[in-house]
Amino acid sequence: MPFARLAHATTPTCHIGLGLAAVGRPGYINLGRDRDLGEDRSVDALRERTHELLDAAYAQGVRYIDAARSYGRSEEFLADWLSARPGLDDVVVGSKWGYTYTAGWSTDAEKHEVKDHGAATYERQRAETDALLGDRLDLYQIHSVTPDSPALTDKELHARLAEAAAGGLTVGFSTSGPAQADAIRAALEVTVDGEPLFRTVQSTYNALETSAGPALAEAHDAGLTVLVKEGMANGRLAAPHAPEALRAVAEEISLGCDAVALALILREPWAGVVLSGAATLTQLASNLHAAAVDLDEGQVARLAALAEDPRAYWERRGQLPWH
Template sequence: GGEPHEVKDHSLAHLEGQQEETRGLLGEHLRLYQIHSATLESGVLENGAVLDRLRSLREERGWRIGLSLSGVAQGATLEKALATGVFDSVQATWNLLEQSAGPMLEKAREAGLEVIVKEGVANGRILRRPELVKAAEAMGVAPDSLALGAIMAQPFKPMVLSGAVTAAQLESNLGAVSAAEKLKEDGGQALQQLMAEMRVEPAAYWKER
């Protein structure tokens, strides 16, 4: 079956070692401390010792505590995380293909959490979708601008990670700000249509990823 590409250790011992290393490297510059790729399977959201330590780090050091999500169960994982009352921020995958976390991201925002969105262009593959290209041409914007603008226009008001690796990509990505405004002009009808046309089942998205 091959080796997993990433091994996650959400134990208390690992947390203790890593938070000391992080503090040593970043000192007073650290504002947000995240659990990377929290899942239901990892059990971290049921680990009272880890959750208590995260609470104490927030109180003692003023760190905001966050978690990043991945996989088909993002919504369910976030629901469980919200119930703990530990987290100030959530980073999740949401794009025009994989929209399943949307309702829980709205609840997170309503609960006061900062929402950060990753994989806004689905690691580039969303840009090849004819529905997106056609809609972008009709609106007079670049496909990546439209894809990211559609995220910025969501009710959970996310911070959207660009993912750009060149100056040209970043320049194009910045067009998302005006694209988001255009998507709001007709009461959001164009946005809803685009979302309906491009949505895929989460299982299919994560399998292809």
């Protein structure tokens, strides 16, 4: 498992990864994006921004980088960065397949991505990822599995994924939506020749959306590495949008709301890697302070009260504009 390399890392930030969803394409749903990226969202500008973030993250101990076929040119930007720094053998690289980027480098496209979990899409996107990342790819995940996803029942797909795993690639899945827990538990039952297929799970979990927690604990107990995405709830937990309780705790410890929000996740014993979705160097530096935050039980209890009904959470997320 490539994540065994992280287990031996000595930096406090080894359990924080950098996700490239916010910087691999010009449009995304994070609040505050206009302020973060400004007007220049050309390919060259976002490539430079991505490389600056990767340099800063690596210098501060981050060793897991997360991309996806649907994150615009994130794989390309990451591949360029890795090629220019051939000595970084301790970086763990993950990507995802199952969504195709369709926005054409626009922020106002009718559709930004199209989902398809069929075997043909896997083969096409695996070839595209391989052309960019080659043997630097450690983890390949099915993007946003839901309980009704054909990826949970497609035996042909399972055989192809098992073949990739036999060749040394770690196979995982990510989840989205109000029924994440059901999707996680269904995926834990997927086997090939009596052996579990998936070795990692990446799910949305944050102070507002905690419904996947028990299932993620079960996945951890079953031997899967758990990665957490959207720890900032697409900007809803960052200043100035953060709830009053989160802002109060941040004031008490003299750090940003983002550091507190990510620290709340890091304290979970099942959380292997928590992703920062930073789009600026300032955001990244603040996010990484999470590794040093020690919340007391009273603070944790106050933050726990922020959890929303998952259906309400995902309905609101679905209404966030691409910008």
